[in-house]
Amino acid sequence: MAQQTVIPRPAAAPAATPAVDRKTRARRPRTPGPRTLLIAAVAWFLAAMFLLPYAEMVITALRPADELRDATYLPSAFEWANFVDVWRESHLGDNLRVTLLVAGGSTLLVLLVAIPAAYYTARIKFRGRRLFLLLVLVTQMFQPTSLLVGLYREFYQLDMLNSVWTLILCNAAFNLAFAIWILTAYFSAIPEALEEAAMIDGLGRAGALLRITLPLAMPGVVTAMIFTFIAAWNEFVMGLTLSTAPESQPLTVGINSFIGNYTVQWNYLFAGSVIAIVPVVVLFALIERKVVSGLTAGSVK
Template sequence: MSRRWALTVLGALVTLFFLAPYSVMLMSSFRTSIDVRTTPPRFIPREWQWDTYTRVLTDERFINWLQTSLGIAIASTILVIIVAIPAAYITARFRFIGRTPFLLLVLVTQMFSPTALVVGLYRQFFELNMINTYAALIVTNAAFNLAFAVWILHGFFSSIPAEVEEAAELDGSSRLQTLWRIMLPLTRPGLVTATIFTFIAAWNEYVVALTLMIDDAKKPLTVGMRAYITGYEQHWDQLFAASVIAVVPVVILFATIEKHLVGGLTAGSVK
């Protein structure tokens, strides 16, 4: 019993530790910009400002940034899933020359940091006349997250007994029908895991977007929010409010598919 209480207290402390920055961000969104800069800092605002979120949500720039981030994240996620499903299925079900080197190559690409490749990416997209385009961000985000999706789906497809496909083929299903009707439903936790991690990575991407996007109206939310803090004006209250709003879609996504996500992360842990 004492051990259970100790674990509960420890878990609560860890939770509070990770929630602390978000609570400060939330409380700071209700301060005035002057109050944010006042020292010593206080957790409770000296003066409550209740219209910060209204001003942010009615800001046309913020709406453009939010729509851009949402569109890029969704498009990148769809592209990753479309490519990762056949790649993972083929490598899991077929033995061919170069299979192992291909999987290792996919794994190696996961080790490269976008920051280290940003100069090369800029040069490449400059040659293709794709600077300041949504397509450049979509392709880049998809490329950086494809390896994770392929590997996790590869593990799910490999864990499904081959007899399941053989039974479907005996019933007259083609390879494509078997993949769509049988294999994909069985790998739903893996699909959900790959989808949510790809979406979050694309939603939070900053360095590549900062480098490739020039037009303020086309910048995603992570880059656009920098406009609230400049050398001439500092709207700290709006910056914190925009940051809180940016967290909301991810929280809703996690809450909606939590069960599938946990199943995907723990798959294979119990035989």
Template sequence: MNKRFRTALLAGVGWLVALFFLLPYVEMLLTALKPERELTRSPGGYLPSHWQWSNFTDVWSAAPILTNLRVSLIVAGGATALTLACALPAAYYAARNRFQGRGAFLLLVLVTQMFAPTALVIGVYREMVALNLTDTLEALILVNAAFNLPFCVWILHGSFSAVPKELEEAAFLDGAGRIGALFRVTLPVSLPGVVTAVVYTFITAWNEYIVALTVSVSDNRKPLTVAVPSFVTQYQEHWQYLFATSLIAIVPVVILFALVERYLIGGLTAGSVK
């Protein structure tokens, strides 16, 4: 097998794999562009008989999508900021200091990552009731930050550990303090890991559904993930709006991923090579 044929074969397999993963999105797009009568009364072929592009504009008036989108952005952005504010000092201290119980702390961080929000949703709801935080954005921000904090501490610990201490010591000789060395030396070098933590937290908080469904009651406090299924209920079936909203919900994540994609590979492998 010559090199050119092997390259063409691998490219063909890659395109097939990409097509396999893209097919659900193609189906979503085609369904979002079909007229309602074609979805509920007289199902037609795979392609729409009439391309209903107005579904993507009508959906904004059919439901408070703009409000739900704003809630999702606030919750995902707030959870990301809170998680990063807590994970940075914890990961940096664990990476630079050999304190008693350090191994147990890192093991606990890893173990807490195994708990799924679904298994803890009843306890989370009771805690929010006790704190009088039900049906608030603060509750969603706190819960999402708590569930994403272990992964961020773990990935940032690996990134900080990969940065040589000599770089910080050189900064100390130049008059920088511990905080100055962190922000001027360590963080810029560990940028791929920080970006990975930010993207992971944002996407996880953006896609969270179970806790938001349990804690949120008012329509103007529900994120987009909870608003999407409301188009198909016992009393109504608007499949075209459901898929149109689902595609709208994907756009911010795709944009974020496209902007930081070059940093992700370096962040995910941070600390693996010394």
């Protein structure tokens, strides 16, 4: 009999495991749905609406003087010399230096006073504590404009007009109440057991505050710092009243000098405005990460 030839069958491919299937599906790009596209379109529209005034400010700052009244959105050429001219032909450099000193000094003074005051108020149940917090909140309701006459008279008698220290003290005084109020809430939300454990390990009250409580309250500290810095940076009325010399005025008052009785130097006005917002943008870029890191820092010994 003839021998039968057996042809081997090809081996079947192994079935894909569920893990491989999940990885393959995860690598495939997902097609966004109509709802996602609508939300993205609305978000981009709102972002464009908020960024459009800043774009107009930069374009006007770079517009030549003979094209300020043209109906075109973009100028024929960008005049970069506007930034150089506004820096040379005015006291904008001195105004920027004064504003940096006033905003930085006011923020530092507020934090030095508000942190101990808020910590004592949050931890020590003294008599009149609620009344103290109420008075702190009431002082936040006073407008600096209503006190300008008295402040001007006081600093005039002390011969402290046209002084950076005068603006630092005034800005710190008007922003101190908010800082104490918000820091008291943050300190009250932190459990006292963490400080007690640290003091059992040998730390004192000040050490527990600096190493345990303060890092946990860093989001509140950063919030108070940003609020104080921005408020001092944008302050106008006190700077206009208490500083009369052009070189001792803050940046907000210095920019206002480009608005005359009959003409407005729009290119210089917007160039100074662009210079004024750069430090604030840099501050937010540097501090934004501190808010997140302060939520977990200090809780692990």
